[in-house]
Amino acid sequence: MTVQVERKVIAILAERAGLDAADITPDASPESLGIDSMALVDAIFAIEETFGIEVPFNASAPEEGRFDISSIGAIVRAVEELIAEQAA
């Protein structure tokens, strides 16, 4: 499950960054991959649609939500938590 979530999240982000999934490391930040705030909003929409979850994220106050976007690894973990929570 976890490997699959990670693979799908990275594929979504890689597509927005115009990179190969293989070039994305968990410690990279979205900005360092060239994912700006609109690309991130688009990626979060794709994540919501892919996993059937709601992601709490406000581009005007990114630090306010519980969704950690500091690195790719953090995003994957946050998605996993939301899947676990929202399946319950």
Added chain:
Amino acid sequence: MRRVVITGQGTVNPLGRNVPETLAALQAGRCGIGPLEFRDAERLSVRIGAQVRDFAPEAHFTRRQLALCDRFTCFALLAAREAVAQSGIVFGEELALQTGVVLGAAGGGVATWDESSRAVYEAGKNRVNPFVVPRLMNNAAVAHVSMEMGLRGPSFSVATACASSNHAMGQAFQMVRGGMSPVMLTGGAESMLCFGGVKAWEGLRVMSSDGCRPFCATRNGMVLGEGAAVFVFEDLEHARARGATILAEVAGFSMTSDAADIVQPSQEGAARAMAGALADAGLAPDQVGYVNAHGTGTAANDRTECAALARVFGPHARRLMVSSGKSMHGHLIGAAGAVELLACIMALREGVIAPTVGFRRFDPDCPLDVVPNEARRADVRAVLSNAFAFGGMNAVLALRKFV
């Protein structure tokens, strides 16, 4: 070139049904933002907005008008009636041929679109209201105002998202200044507060769920509003000849394009528009006492706008009063600049600066006097009104006190 003055103003917005109610609310710092009430609102993630509450169009319009007018058109008609009545202007045959209507609207009949889509997709109907097209078209409000007032000069609508009404009023200003028309009705109207309209904004993730706090360190996004404001722009000589009450002078206008990003604002484009309006009006930066900010309450706009203000006004930026009425009436999108011009005229005429309400904590990225929470008495001689739209289109008006 002719001098252009404002001789009438009218409005319907979340703070009031007319100009006196609106000015009283702005002076009291009353907030018109509350829970959204319309069909399916419980399915929204963002459930607040600034609605025109208890609006009963049946009280104001004929049966035929009701069938043909979307909510944004109803607002425009009521605002235009108030503006024309207040100006005392009478459109005789010759004047009516020269007078036109230029209004801003970003979305047009959004609720009409929404209802029509519901009918065909949700309800599975194969038939829609016969007047969907004439209700939703962007120029519907302009058309109905021109028809009701019998104005047969140059009329059209302007759509530049959040800058629509500033672009419209700038255009009307230039038409009167250049001698094309002695009188123009201008402003803007918008109503996106329906399920599909708010859903679309939710998607961008720039909306606040708890209030609009421009320039505040705790700001977390914008809040939508709805309504209209319409003004009578008139050649000064024409206004004098008929003994009109002059509310303010439209002194200058400037528009720029960022040519950079579809949603992110640009400090350079905003600064160039403000500097251009000052130059067009022949104003030095230190002659301006108040700026009605675009001030949406998003992280990006407010930071960028403050940096642009600092760049244009230099050391004077610290003495300048800068406030955003969006904290009270929300963001009226295509009608924003029009409703905000009411606060600009109030500053010049009554010497009262509308506050930025909901302000809690200073943000070092916005080091300006934002007139927090309470209106202030001040004698100002000139003001700017900012509008910076998605698409990177910026439009700034300069007004001067008429003495």
